Amino acid sequence: MTEAERHAEKKAKIKAARDRMMETKTGEKGLVIVLTGPGKGKSSSAFGMILRCVAHGFPCAVVQFIKGGRPTGERDLLARLGVAFHTMGEGFTWETQDLERDRAAARAGWEQAKTLIRDPANRMVLLDEINIALRYDYLDIAEVVAFLRAEKPAMTHVVLTGRNAKPELLDFADLVTEMGAVKHPFRAGIKAQPGVEF
Structure with a gap:
C-alpha cells in the first residue's frame, strides 16, 4: 500500500467515526458562553461571534461594563452595522477610583443587559468585561446566574467576557474558554495599538 493509499484509508476511518458522532448531535439551544483567563483575546473572540451573527442576519447587542467612552474599532463598525452597542463603564477601575460610581455604572449596565437579553429578537448579547464587575462584587453573581x-x-x-470569571458562572455556562497568557508585547514596552487591542 502506498503512502497516499494509507493516508486515504486512515482519513476514511476518521470520517466514518466523525459522521457517526455527528448523527447524535441534534440539539440546539441558546448558549451561555464564558470567555475568561489572563490572556488577550476574550473580547476579540466575542466580537468575532457578534460579526458572525450579523453576517447571518441575526440581531444582536453589546453591553460594555468596564471600558469607557474611548473610541474603538469594534464599536464604530458594529454601530454602522446596526448592532445596539451600549458602553456603560467609565474606564478601567484604577482610573475612576470611585467605588460607588463603579457600582452604579455596573448596575446600569446590568439593567441594560437584562432588557436586551429578555428581547427574544436578539440572537446574541455580549456582556463585555462583566466578569470584572462580578470579580469586584459590583454585581451579585447569584443574581446574574x-x-x-x-x-x-x-x-x-449570551457571551460574558473578562478575567477571573466566578466559579458559579463557570459551572452554569454551556461553553467556557480560558485564554492563556504566553507572551504579550506590553511587557516589552509596546503600548496598546488600534486594530489589535481596540
Missing part, C-alpha cells in the same frame, strides 16, 4: 437561568430566551446566546 439566576436571571440567566430563569429569563434568558431559549434561543438567545
